Amino acid sequence: MKVFVAGGTGFIGSHFLKNIAYDDNFEKIGICVNKRKPRILSEKFEIYKGCRIDSKSLFQVDGNYDYIVDFVGIIRETRDKKFENVHHRGVVNLIELAKRVGAVGFVYISAAGVDKGIDAAYMRTKFLAEQEIVGSGLEYLILRPSFVLGPDGDFAKMLKKMIKFLPFIPVIGDGNYQVQPVFVGDLVEAIRRGILEGVSGIYGVCGPDRVTYNEFIMAVKKALGSKKPIFHVPVGFMKLSAKLLGPLSPANEDQLKMLFAGSTCEEADIFSKVGLNPKPLPEIVNLSFSS
Numbered sequence: 001m002k003v004f005v006a007g008g009t010g011f012i013g014s015h016f017l018k019n020i021a022y023d024d025n026f027e028k029i030g031i032c033v034n035k036r037k038p039r040i041l042s043e044k045f046e047i048y049k050g051c052r053i054d055s056k057s058l059f060q061v062d063g064n065y066d067y068i069v070d071f072v073g074i075i076r077e078t079r080d081k082k083f084e085n086v087h088h089r090g091v092v093n094l095i096e097l098a099k100r101v102g103a104v105g106f107v108y109i110s111a112a113g114v115d116k117g118i119d120a121a122y123m124r125t126k127f128l129a130e131q132e133i134v135g136s137g138l139e140y141l142i143l144r145p146s147f148v149l150g151p152d153g154d155f156a157k158m159l160k161k162m163i164k165f166l167p168f169i170p171v172i173g174d175g176n177y178q179v180q181p182v183f184v185g186d187l188v189e190a191i192r193r194g195i196l197e198g199v200s201g202i203y204g205v206c207g208p209d210r211v212t213y214n215e216f217i218m219a220v221k222k223a224l225g226s227k228k229p230i231f232h233v234p235v236g237f238m239k240l241s242a243k244l245l246g247p248l249s250p251a252n253e254d255q256l257k258m259l260f261a262g263s264t265c266e267e268a269d270i271f272s273k274v275g276l277n278p279k280p281l282p283e284i285v286n287l288s289f290s291s
């Protein structure tokens, strides 16, 4: 199997590269490298430097690939990275690439709730990307994860720091919005199996435990042995800080909308499709927060 990976330098993409680098089923792995380097090296890697999926730089990719795997995503816009370009235009460019290099399949990491009509550019552009892939004529495996956790993930690192240094643990609003965290190792193993088994369709990627954000924080506190109190930050305060501080605020208005909409899976889940038992919440939290 020959795969071309975009976003392989990020959190989930790096775990995927580690998972397939020593798997003999994968003989060649092309990697689109932009700012950061891949976290591991392998002689199977074919690295394309200066590669951005929202630019013409994809033209440098040559040879043959069977699958395109796209982990590219941004959570906030910057001056040179806009949701429309990175999520939507980038996928259109990758579909063109797929056809040029003879790929038969496309794996896309979307997000839970992308089809709920949440009024946030992150969600809108990911949903548009999904539709481009579905209409492309390629085989597709579209995955919609909830919170993806692992010890090296930005979210776990940020939460650990907050719990260590603040006198309280901030929770935005009432904390009753739902989440269904999934372990990063389970997600990337499902992708590996999905590719090898030629699974196609749109699937949710959630752990077995659906909990409120408050319950999730209680589980994290337990794993860390923290006795710090939870402080519910009023939604009005968060909205005001998003307005006044703009990009410097801890969460912008779109991120607040996505948080309150919850992050759970309603569609068929990938784990039963590929015969994998995803880790339960206490184990995910221990693996992600106790080290």
Ligand SMILES: NC(=O)c1ccc[n+]([C@@H]2O[C@H](COP(=O)([O-])OP(=O)(O)OC[C@H]3O[C@@H](n4cnc5c(N)ncnc54)[C@H](OP(=O)(O)O)[C@@H]3O)[C@@H](O)[C@H]2O)c1
Pocket: 006, 007, 008, 009, 010, 011, 012, 013, 032, 033, 034, 035, 036, 037, 051, 052, 053, 054, 071, 072, 073, 074, 081, 086, 090, 109, 110, 111, 112, 144, 145, 146, 147, 148, 149
């Ligand atoms: N983490 C979660 O909990 C979660 C939940 C649901 C869905 N997702 C989705 O899963 C995917 C991976 O998430 P992640 O947490 O691994 O994100 P991440 O750590 O921020 O990684 C994002 C990757 O995208 C690359 N990238 C950004 N803009 C690019 C561009 N224009 N061209 C090429 N590469 C570009 C980054 O490369 P450089 O940094 O090197 O530039 C990096 O490799 C994203 O699509 C995200 O929306 C994540």
